Amino acid sequence: MVLSRIFPLLPFILLFFIGGCQPEPYSQGEVLYKYHCENCHMEDGSGLGKLIPHLDSAKLTLSDPVKLVCLIRNGLPVNKLTGQKMPANLKMNEVEMTNLVNFLGSKYASNPQTVIVPEVKKMLAGCQTD
Amino acid sequence: MKLLTFEGITIIGCILIAGCGNEPKRLPYLGNMEVKGSDTLYHTIPDITLTDQDSQTYRISNLDNKIILADFFFTSCPSICPKVTKQMLRLYDRYKDDDRVVIISHTIDQRHDSVAVLNRYAHNLGVDTGKWKFVTGEKDSIFYLADQYFVSVIEDPLAPAGFDHSGRIILVDKARRVRGFCEGTDPESVTAFFDSVDKLLKDEYQ
Numbered sequence: 001m002v003l004s005r006i007f008p009l010l011p012f013i014l015l016f017f018i019g020g021c022q023p024e025p026y027s028q029g030e031v032l033y034k035y036h037c038e039n040c041h042m043e044d045g046s047g048l049g050k051l052i053p054h055l056d057s058a059k060l061t062l063s064d065p066v067k068l069v070c071l072i073r074n075g076l077p078v079n080k081l082t083g084q085k086m087p088a089n090l091k092m093n094e095v096e097m098t099n100l101v102n103f104l105g106s107k108y109a110s111n112p113q114t115v116i117v118p119e120v121k122k123m124l125a126g127c128q129t130d
Numbered sequence: 131m132k133l134l135t136f137e138g139i140t141i142i143g144c145i146l147i148a149g150c151g152n153e154p155k156r157l158p159y160l161g162n163m164e165v166k167g168s169d170t171l172y173h174t175i176p177d178i179t180l181t182d183q184d185s186q187t188y189r190i191s192n193l194d195n196k197i198i199l200a201d202f203f204f205t206s207c208p209s210i211c212p213k214v215t216k217q218m219l220r221l222y223d224r225y226k227d228d229d230r231v232v233i234i235s236h237t238i239d240q241r242h243d244s245v246a247v248l249n250r251y252a253h254n255l256g257v258d259t260g261k262w263k264f265v266t267g268e269k270d271s272i273f274y275l276a277d278q279y280f281v282s283v284i285e286d287p288l289a290p291a292g293f294d295h296s297g298r299i300i301l302v303d304k305a306r307r308v309r310g311f312c313e314g315t316d317p318e319s320v321t322a323f324f325d326s327v328d329k330l331l332k333d334e335y336q
């Protein structure tokens with residue numbers, strides 16, 4: 001009796017358990033963050049004083065994948081107030097970029113948007129400056 | 131006779147070990163010793179003239195008997211510097227009210243890091259430059275100084291932004307002798323380094 005009532009719920013229960021087993025949904029993105037970003041932005045995104053602002057202060061950019069993809073690809077020019085610039089990253093391909101953007105969004109964006117590889121490929125093509 | 135039982139030996143052993151552990155251990159003097167006449171001299175940091183972020187020139191011998199925490203960096207460094215500076219900030223926070231400690235960051239990119247650039251960097255980092263100095267000097271002098279601090283600094287066009295260097299933070303006593311270091315890229319190494327700094331302060335100012 002009880003079993004038959006639970007049966008329709010079984011897939012959801014299973015999904016719940018599988019979901020619970022994955023410690024970090026964007027583990028590839030996390031590895032890429034460590035490799036490409038962490039030296040300056042730090043493990044916890046806290047940056048360095050006013051020289052490198054906390055990622056929390058960029059919630060809006062992080063919520064907009066188009067802006068974020070181009071920001072990572074092209075970097076930022078020298079900030080006149082701090083003298084710091086963000087270096088461009090020309091190395092990452094669209095798969096890596098997708099993983100990184102999804103990780104950053106999930107962690108720091110106020111309104112996280114998930115992207116897929118073909119979308120990121122288009123975004124990358126759209127943000128070439130030269 | 132009774133003391134030679136297993137328990138007796140264990141107890142005596144414990145007392146001996148505890149006794150040794152309590153003895154205050156001094157920090158080592160790092161570097162080669164030099165014999166001059168009949169004196170044996172420890173390795174000392176050369177007293178080179180440096181220029182700080184306010185265009186003030188000074189020598190570390192003018193620092194009024196302070197111990198020094200030193201590192202080598204450059205403001206446009208895209209590799210390890212921000213991480214090391216983050217750890218230097220931890221040291222700054224810990225010793226900012228202790229007048230016996232001064233922090234010196236030497237730029238290894240003299241061409242880009244002018245006095246004005248260093249000043250802006252310090253200001254944006256939000257630190258008191260009376261406590262934490264950002265200095266420049268003749269390129270050859272700074273590279274020589276790094277070598278004397280046991281920090282490797284190499285100009286390398288293939289490295290990120292043109293310099294390859296280690297992220298060591300060096301501890302120097304009042305007599306300009308090197309007494310310890312840690313890896314500024316490794317937070318745990320820096321945490322352990324707090325003990326070395328505390329120990330030196332205790333030794334030097336008793």
